[in-house]
Amino acid sequence: MNWLDLSSSAFIAAFFLYCFGFLFYVMAIAGRKWSHGDPVRHERKWGRIAFTVSALGLAAQLTFFFTRWIGQGHIPVSNMYEFMTFLGMAVMIAFVVIILIYRKPILGMVTLPLVIIIISYASVFPQEVQPLIPALNSYWLKIHVTTAALGEAFLAVGFAAGLLHLLRTVDFSSNTASAKKERFWLEATLFMLLVACGFIVSVFGFRMAGYEAEFKQETVDVTGAGQAVSETETVIYSLPPIVQPFNSTVIQADAFLGVDKPLAEAPSWMKGINAGRKLNTVVWSLLTGAVLYGLLRLIFRKRLSAVIHPLTTDIDPDDLDEISYRAIAIGFPIFTLGALIFAMIWAQIAWSRFWGWDPKEVWALITWLFYSAYLHLRLSRGWHGKRSSWLTVIGFVIIMFTLIGVNLVIAGLHSYAGTK
Known part of the structure; x- marks a missing residue:
């Protein structure tokens, strides 16, 4: 078996x-x-x-x-x-x-x-x-x-x-400041749950579509002796690159909605070869969660x-x-x-x-x-x-x-x- x-x-x-x-x-x-x-x-x-x-x-x-x-x-x-x-x-x-x-x-x-x-x-x-x-x-x-x-x-x-x-x-039904504040944070909690759903939807959606983007990133480290050592690595995205890795160049990126270039670069203080990819995933989760939330608000109108x-x-x-x-x-x-x-x-x-x-x-x-x-x-x-x-x-x-x-x-x- x-x-x-x-x-x-x-x-x-x-x-x-x-x-x-x-x-x-x-x-x-x-x-x-x-x-x-x-x-x-x-x-x-x-x-x-x-x-x-x-x-x-x-x-x-x-x-x-x-x-x-x-x-x-x-x-x-x-x-x-x-x-x-x-x-x-x-x-x-x-x-x-x-x-x-x-x-x-x-x-x-x-x-x-x-x-x-x-x-x-x-x-x-x-x-x-x-x-x-x-x-x-x-x-x-x-x-x-x-x-x-x-x-x-x-x-x-x-x-x-x-x-x-x-x-x-x-x-x-109340219009007091405290009631409005409670409703806002309660809605924010539900929105964050939808952001988690957005992460799942976006990853599975682009995975099923076979999307892939590849970047070459050069990193520089300073040794204890003060020598600069550079290293080149590749990073593969499974989501369209809204944010590309810091100090990287595009090797290959499938076009999405006619866009085949990243819109921004990850900040330099985000360390690690996969930092840009993780930030890109967070951005996609927020965007997809916002779309899901907007669709539900449009359907229920409240x-x-x-x-x-x-x-x-x-x-x-x-x-x-x-x-x-x-x-x-x-x-x-x-x-x-x-x-x-x-x-x-x-x-x-x-x-x-x-x-x-x-x-x-x-x-x-x-x-x-x-x-x-x-x-x-x-x-x-x-x-x-x-x-x-x-x-x-x-x-x-x-x-x-x-x-x-x-x-x-x-x-x-x-x-x-x-x-x-």
């Missing part, structure tokens, strides 16, 4: 099952207004269907995980593709736990898109089996990475519930948050606030074990030191300190409701930067997690 082929098929099945599960959750919530019978019965019926389909998607992704593990001989969490797919699976596990406790189908309408975005993001990276580097060849890899991801997964569900709480409680708000009016905001807190209360100790304690043990084994101020270590600590502050403010200062929910949004932004920004932008000992 070819375990890797089976693994790929299971991954595709999981993706489509998650998509259908999301659509069924939308039918469960949005369909209440159009149901001819009892709206509560309608929500329960379609909520059960949505949960069943989503659970089948989780079963398919578990199949993907274990068959890939068997096929490659080591746990599949050693690169960005494998880690992000595991994180998506962990978010689904956390979602299943929370939904079985609280039975709120609307939570699936926010969590399932989050899972779909995460595993779609994972698919951008190379999926070939890669051998473990020495630092990763330890059973502490299994313990550290899996527990850290599971903790982050519960924190992500806490964010989903917190975002729903804000969509439920923000006043869309803010996206105002579109979702009416779907939440039948939900008790205190329930959403409680779900958010409980998810974070579960995830925080798991994250503490995985991202700090087990990570330090592994660091001692791999690099002979418990702590080294590596960028990933620093941002894991920042994440831990932030959620420590969240729990302190929640339990000791009575920060419930909106203030608590806004903290979950900020916390999720920190998690995403730790996972994506640090892995792909900032160089460090964890750079092996990123890939071009």
Whole structure:
């Protein structure tokens, strides 16, 4: 049996099952207004269907995980593709736990898109089996990475519930300055989620079109003896080069919309051969996200948050606030074990030191300190409701930067997690 082929098929099945599960959750919530019978019965019926389909998607992704593990001989969490797919699976596990406790189908309408975005993001990276580097060849890899991801997964569900709480409680009829400010930041949060979708859409779109641009970049380094050493390298883009690498020349670039030359050059202070390519990807993500946002605004003719708000009016905001807190209360100790304690043990084994101020270590600590502050403010200062929910949004932004920004932008000992 070819375990890797089976693994790929299971991954595709999981993706489509998650998509259908999301659509069924939308039918469960949005369909209440159009149901001819009892709206509560309608929500329960379609909520059960949505949960069943989503659970089948989780079963398919578990199949993907274990068959890939068997096929490659080591746990599949050693690169960005494998880690992000595991994180998506962990978010689904956390979602299943929370939904079985609280039975709120609307939570699936926010969590399932989050899972779909995460595993779609994972698919951008190379999926070939890669051998473990020495630092990763330890059973502490299994313990550290899996527990850290599971903790982050519960924190992500806490964010989903917190975002729903804000969509439920923000006043869309008031013209006061505070209400306008809340609506702006809530809309900005949804826009950033669409930027993540824009990254996926743009990468997959141009990849399917076979787009490629190639640059020759000359870099100059000064040795300890004061001698200048120049080196020429090539950089390949899979997105049209709005921004080309610093101090580079075009070798070949496919024309896009009649434009075959970069519009700008990456600034000189952005170090690294791939700095320009990464900046170009960020620009394309923002542009595509803005286009997606504009199209949705054109279709609905109102803010996206105002579109979702009416779907939440039948939900008790205190329930959403409680779900958010409980998810974070579960995830925080798991994250503490995985991202700090087990990570330090592994660091001692791999690099002979418990702590080294590596960028990933620093941002894991920042994440831990932030959620420590969240729990302190929640339990000791009575920060419930909106203030608590806004903290979950900020916390999720920190998690995403730790996972994506640090892995792909900032160089460090964890750079092996990123890939071009």
